[in-house]
Amino acid sequence: MSGRFSASRRTVLRGAALTPVAGFALTACSDNGAATSAALTEPTELGAESEVPKGGATLYRDQNVVVSRAEDGSLKAFSTICTHAGCPINKLEGTKLTCPCHGSEFDAMTGKVLHAPATTSLDELSVEAKGGTIVASPAG
Numbered sequence: 001m002s003g004r005f006s007a008s009r010r011t012v013l014r015g016a017a018l019t020p021v022a023g024f025a026l027t028a029c030s031d032n033g034a035a036t037s038a039a040l041t042e043p044t045e046l047g048a049e050s051e052v053p054k055g056g057a058t059l060y061r062d063q064n065v066v067v068s069r070a071e072d073g074s075l076k077a078f079s080t081i082c083t084h085a086g087c088p089i090n091k092l093e094g095t096k097l098t099c100p101c102h103g104s105e106f107d108a109m110t111g112k113v114l115h116a117p118a119t120t121s122l123d124e125l126s127v128e129a130k131g132g133t134i135v136a137s138p139a140g
């Protein structure tokens with residue numbers, strides 16, 4: 001007698017009812033009308049000149065611009081679109097900008113990278129104070 005195992009495999013198909021997960025709902029939260037993740041394309045009024053102290057910086061989230069002021073009073077402005085993968089930077093502590101996406105850090109006084117993964121400085125913008133109002137413009 002040949003005793004053979006009958007390898008009867010019970011294939012249990014469990015009704016894996018996978019609910020589709022909205023995987024592409026992670027784009028920027030779109031404020032109506034505001035281009036929240038776009039770089040500056042035209043001269044834009046940001047706010048009162050007095051908002052930027054000497055040796056300090058102010059982040060204008062809606063416009064994706066940071067403005068800093070040196071001790072001699074001169075202003076600098078940088079785009080706060082991260083040079084790593086294009087996220088809008090939303091955090092400023094003192095003069096340090098931190099990108100929420102992968103943690104790159106930038107110096108708001110110089111635009112330079114303080115912490116990887118970004119390797120390229122922030123884009124510098126033109127900036128001037130017109131009648132007490134800071135106006136930033138795309139450079140060049």
Ligand code: FES
Pocket residue numbers: 082083084085086087099100101102103104117118
């Ligand atoms: S996009 Fe800013 S750190 Fe990656």
